[in-house]
Amino acid sequence: AQSVTQLDSQVPVFEEAPVELRCNYSSSVSVYLFWYVQYPNQGLQLLLKYLSGSTLVKGINGFEAEFNKSQTSFHLRKPSVHISDTAEYFCAFSNTGRRALTFGSGTRLQVQP
Amino acid sequence: DGGITQSPKYLFRKEGQNVTLSCEQNLNHDAMYWYRQDPGQGLRLIYYSQIVNDFQKGDIAEGYSVSREKKESFPLTVTSAQKNPTAFYLCATRAGSGSSTDTQYFGPGTRLTVL
Numbered sequence: 001a002q003s004v005t006q007l008d009s010q011v012p013v014f015e016e017a018p019v020e021l022r023c024n025y026s027s028s029v030s031v032y033l034f035w036y037v038q039y040p041n042q043g044l045q046l047l048l049k050y051l052s053g054s055t056l057v058k059g060i061n062g063f064e065a066e067f068n069k070s071q072t073s074f075h076l077r078k079p080s081v082h083i084s085d086t087a088e089y090f091c092a093f094s095n096t097g098r099r100a101l102t103f104g105s106g107t108r109l110q111v112q113p
Numbered sequence: 114d115g116g117i118t119q120s121p122k123y124l125f126r127k128e129g130q131n132v133t134l135s136c137e138q139n140l141n142h143d144a145m146y147w148y149r150q151d152p153g154q155g156l157r158l159i160y161y162s163q164i165v166n167d168f169q170k171g172d173i174a175e176g177y178s179v180s181r182e183k184k185e186s187f188p189l190t191v192t193s194a195q196k197n198p199t200a201f202y203l204c205a206t207r208a209g210s211g212s213s214t215d216t217q218y219f220g221p222g223t224r225l226t227v228l
Contacts, residue, residue, distance in 0.1 A: 004155075009153065034216075034217075041224070042221055044156075045219070046218075049216065090156070099207075100158045100161050103155040104155055106155050
């Protein structure tokens with residue numbers, strides 16, 4: 001079965017500290033990977049995506065993610081977080097056999113002063 | 114102002130009533146989607162439409178219905194057959210030809226509460 005696993009439901013971190021949000025996927029075919037951010041009671045906003053090419057992908061707001069095919073992972077990182085990064089983050093993938101996105105359960109990032 | 118609009122933002126429904134959630138877009142995107150979001154479960158696909166007058170069931174279509182009579186509009190009806198309809202509902206569109214590599218864009222969502 002194709003699925004996405006976000007290993008941490010909540011990640012508390014102090015302001016200006018680095019953070020990594022973990023994402024692993026399971027698929028029998030090639031995938032395209034996405035990270036979205038959701039602020040309270042709002043829709044989702046695309047942070048970054050990996051389609052092909054360089055495995056290190058840079059996105060908005062200083063976030064980046066690295067695609068690791070051998071470990072089937074697509075972890076999201078930021079070297080120094082701000083209070084405004086407090087939100088829920090979703091990892092998702094699609095492939096040629098499915099027109100819609102498959103989402104992980106989300107990770108709530110809580111940045112503390 | 115371009116984008117995806119969903120209305121209303123908050124919706125209350127009595128048990129046994131049907132209710133329709135609106136989704137409108139002016140992005141000229143062909144593909145449109147409905148997702149349901151529950152705490153701790155991420156987003157799950159209800160229905161999607163690649164073109165006008167055509168739509169397919171997603172992973173949790175039971176108790177829901179849709180129509181796609183216009184490119185700009187993809188309303189979702191939550192019927193009385195949906196046993197647990199309280200959730201946050203998100204509409205999305207897909208750029209380009211709707212292929213797997215294209216980005217999905219999301220509306221602001223409608224929070225439905227069944228009283």
